[in-house]
Amino acid sequence: MTTTGPEELVVLVSADGHATGTAPKATVHHADTPLHLAFSVYLFDDRGSLLVTRRARSKATFPGIWTNSACGHPAPGEAVEDAVLRRARDELGLDVRDLRLVLPRFSYRAEMDGTVEWELCPVLAGRVPGVVPEPFPDPAEVEEVRWVAWEAFAADVLSGRRSVSTWCREQVAELDALGPDPSAWPKADPADLPPAMTFRSRAG
Template structure:
């Protein structure tokens, strides 16, 4: 699978079958509605040098889950784009941050969620990455991010799992799975890249 640079004029998402095989593409601007087709995505959890997690509030104008607090960033790899490259692109464009040390942790995560009649339905592998410094200030794109804050990981996970912090459906489900892997992100084993959806390419070997 070749590496591509997404065309900003029309960002495409990769449509997939339930077993993760690519079956086509669709413009991101039109894919989310009451009958959203299954497509590829990713979620990333960004940590600073103190082990705190960057959590973000989605922009109020977003088509899906506007104004909802969630993990650091989410996005869609373009057709043929390596997932690590897609994460780096999204972190720069959405948050103005450079990411290093990316690791795949939940290669098989998927979910379906609905808010105000709009559905998200994604095969959505989860990665964890680092941002240099302690609580570096992001430079969010206001079209994507309403607010952002750094929170100690253990505090964030405990509050999400106890229902004290309201977050997106996918973030809540991901935190539950990540907590099983270990109490600290450094404990989480690197996932097997071979377990990714077949339509999703990765630099990782496992």
């Protein structure tokens, strides 16, 4: 007999960020995707290189597209940094240190091949110990990974020389405005997160 785990849910929100309900992650993305909570994280090694990932071609949304280190959805009641740590372990096999909130109010809407992403999607930055540490990506989620120099990556994305996901392109523009050194990006105030999202960690 085959058993399955609990159904993965995402948190639906109003335009002002208050929770309005939940929906199954497996079915929430379609031509009329409701607004929901998500996150993006940018992971750097001890030399300051950024981990970029190519989404698996089997992904329902934006398959085969290069993007930031990882994205995901906090579960109902899950603090966003706990969700990031969980996702980094499950998707990339990486333990993240020094996680900090940098863009608490980021949101976007994007469409590809009739499927819409519409998310309140705060952005965090974190460190993976070592120099060019080796990820162990889940092939169902990630097809390819690379460590790249942040300055060159940002310049190529902003100039259009490098094609990335819609959300990554928009995020890079806002991150670039924080300054050229990711380690010096200021920590944002968690009070600026959507009301349905908390930054209080239970990771221990």
